[in-house]
Amino acid sequence: xxxxxxxxxxxxxxxxxxxxxxxxxxxxxxxxxxxxxxxxxxxxxxxxxxxxxxxxxxxxxxxxxxxxxxxxxxxxxxxxxxxxxxxxxxxxxxxxxxxxxxxxxxxxxxxxxxxxxxxxxxxxxxxxxxxxxxxxxxxxxxxxxxxxxxxxxxxxxxxxxxxxxxxxxxxxxxxxxxxxxxxxxxxxxxxxxxxxxxxxxxxxxxxxxxxxxxxxxxxxxxxxxxxxxxxxxxxxxxxxxxxxxx
Amino acid sequence: xxxxxxxxxxxxxxxxxxxxxxxxxxxxxxxxxxxxxxxxxxxxxxxxxxxxxxxxxxxxxxxxxxxxxxxxxxxxxxxxxxxxxxxxxxxxxxxxxxxxxxxxxxxxxxxxxxxxxxxxxxxxxxxxxxxxxxxxxxxxxxxxxxxxxxxxxxxxxxxxxxxxxxxxxxxxxxxxxxxxxxxxxxxxxxxxxxxxxxxxxxxxxxxxxxxxxxxxxxxxxxxxxxxxxxxxxxxxxxxxxxxxxx
DNA sequence: CTATTGTGTTGCGCCATGGGCAACAGCACG
DNA sequence: CGTGCTGTTGCCCATGGCGCAACACAATAG
Numbered sequence: 326x327x328x329x330x331x332x333x334x335x336x337x338x339x340x341x342x343x344x345x346x347x348x349x350x351x352x353x354x355x356x357x358x359x360x361x362x363x364x365x366x367x368x369x370x371x372x373x374x375x376x377x378x379x380x381x382x383x384x385x386x387x388x389x390x391x392x393x394x395x396x397x398x399x400x401x402x403x404x405x406x407x408x409x410x411x412x413x414x415x416x417x418x419x420x421x422x423x424x425x426x427x428x429x430x431x432x433x434x435x436x437x438x439x440x441x442x443x444x445x446x447x448x449x450x451x452x453x454x455x456x457x458x459x460x461x462x463x464x465x466x467x468x469x470x471x472x473x474x475x476x477x478x479x480x481x482x483x484x485x486x487x488x489x490x491x492x493x494x495x496x497x498x499x500x501x502x503x504x505x506x507x508x509x510x511x512x513x514x515x516x517x518x519x520x521x522x523x524x525x526x527x528x529x530x531x532x533x534x535x536x537x538x539x540x541x542x543x544x545x546x547x548x549x550x551x552x553x554x555x556x557x558x559x560x561x562x563x564x565x566x567x568x569x570x571x
Numbered sequence: 572x573x574x575x576x577x578x579x580x581x582x583x584x585x586x587x588x589x590x591x592x593x594x595x596x597x598x599x600x601x602x603x604x605x606x607x608x609x610x611x612x613x614x615x616x617x618x619x620x621x622x623x624x625x626x627x628x629x630x631x632x633x634x635x636x637x638x639x640x641x642x643x644x645x646x647x648x649x650x651x652x653x654x655x656x657x658x659x660x661x662x663x664x665x666x667x668x669x670x671x672x673x674x675x676x677x678x679x680x681x682x683x684x685x686x687x688x689x690x691x692x693x694x695x696x697x698x699x700x701x702x703x704x705x706x707x708x709x710x711x712x713x714x715x716x717x718x719x720x721x722x723x724x725x726x727x728x729x730x731x732x733x734x735x736x737x738x739x740x741x742x743x744x745x746x747x748x749x750x751x752x753x754x755x756x757x758x759x760x761x762x763x764x765x766x767x768x769x770x771x772x773x774x775x776x777x778x779x780x781x782x783x784x785x786x787x788x789x790x791x792x793x794x795x796x797x798x799x800x801x802x803x804x805x806x807x808x809x810x811x812x813x814x815x816x817x
Numbered sequence: 818c819t820a821t822t823g824t825g826t827t828g829c830g831c832c833a834t835g836g837g838c839a840a841c842a843g844c845a846c847g
Numbered sequence: 848c849g850t851g852c853t854g855t856t857g858c859c860c861a862t863g864g865c866g867c868a869a870c871a872c873a874a875t876a877g
Binding site: 818819820821822823824825826827828829830831832833834835836837838839840841842843844845846847 | 848849850851852853854855856857858859860861862863864865866867868869870871872873874875876877
Binding site for chain 2: 330331332334335336338339340342343345346347348349350355368369370372373374376377379383388390391392393395396397398399400401402403405409431433438440455457458
């Protein structure tokens with residue numbers, strides 16, 4: 326390992342992807358020559374990339390091109406940027422209006438993952454949730470995603486606090502659907518409350534949740550309906566921005 | 572190295588990309604835990620991916636997401652599939668009609684790269700050009716791309732045969748533009764002749780060439796105009812298929 | 818404000834895996 | 848058919864990937 330913090334074989338694999346993007350297709354020996362490595366090294370790097378779906382053989386033996394895996398990755402990258410970007414102005418306004426931290430969360434496997442956050446103006450603020458997976462049954466965003474069919478409940482609902490709801494029936498998913506928003510009251514962490522509302526994609530399905538979270542002494546149970554209503558309005562606007570016109 | 576022909580560190584790098592595609596963003600320690608590697612290993616893999624543009628830091632320290640590089644790679648992958656796929660039926664017909672091998676070539680750097688090929692029906696046929704870079708001044712496709720502004724001539728035009736044209740003036744680019752097709756007569760290889768016509772993209776610029784090549788005893792200078800006309804018609808149809816309506 | 822804790826980053830040295838060699842398989846061409 | 852080129856595989860060694868440990872940075876609690 327030289328001065329720079331990198332991994333040579335990964336660098337080489339990326340160089341292969343770039344060559345294929347430039348040239349459309351290439352053979353093992355072409356790539357070996359351009360990378361100045363032995364052909365068996367080039368072959369093995371290609372095999373790894375092929376197994377990962379990032380390259381594929383283009384019909385003829387030994388001729389490789391970029392694979393569908395890169396298209397899939399790009400799809401994920403752009404979808405994320407789209408939702409994150411389009412929701413940003415709405416979240417900024419909601420954080421100001423509600424006075425608490427506002428997050429966007431999406432379903433990922435059985436969990437709920439926060440993809441963006443705007444901190445509220447208060448000095449005492451929740452910690453950073455971006456990129457973190459949270460248990461769906463114990464978060465307001467997760468409950469929304471469960472109630473509106475974007476997620477299925479796990480078989481085993483783990484307890485985090487004495488208030489955590491650990492039975493599917495106790496989650497009240499039908500009531501959430503009827504009401505249009507969900508809340509958690511010290512179910513994930515003691516002293517933490519949250520409210521969330523559903524964001525819909527172009528086809529009308531719920532694809533994300535917008536939530537507000539804060540300390541329970543500020544985000545009291547009495548405030549939940551008013552915050553819920555603000556989030557429902559915000560969620561409607563975000564839905565419109567990403568293509569839902571229902 | 573175990574039974575399978577792969578590279579562990581590249582596999583891990585790809586796994587990181589998949590996790591980021593799934594989750595939107597992740598921290599070093601999250602990735603290290605999921606991959607079951609040390610955090611310094613995860614950090615180095617991320618550093619390599621970041622240097623290659625495939626991941627980027629999502630604003631907050633230590634939080635990574637997929638980078639624009641994957642979008643760029645996907646763009647290259649889909650553009651190639653599009654042109655290659657859309658031109659396929661036309662090339663099949665041309666190969667039958669002309670009786671020679673038909674190629675599609677695109678500009679790449681200063682060279683001309685063949686991206687697809689349909690062999691002619693003859694027993695004696697040219698070799699496989701797909702994925703190979705060819706010198707633009709010595710190939711019919713390259714001359715077309717030069718004449719119609721998709722490529723700039725290299726400073727030094729290398730000689731391959733006694734017939735190779737080694738001066739820019741000798742290429743006759745103005746005549747090619749006027750005529751609508753280009754030809755080479757034993758300029759790349761002794762015994763090899765070729766004809767090419769320009770393919771236009773949606774914006775009207777020449778983005779590729781469609782060519783027919785064969786042995787000089789079959790693809791004689793007398794045949795060149797007739798073959799040129801067939802290729803011009805074929806190129807027009809391919810252009811339409813990929814969005815050019817001029 | 819300080820102390821603590823958790824996470825990101827860097828340097829070092831060990832050893833496992835990446836890489837080159839060589840052989841073999843596959844393919845195209847004369 | 849033989850030849851030459853390219854793709855693929857097995858082996859072994861040395862180098863580059865990895866984990867450890869220390870340090871830097873940031874957030875949080877008291």
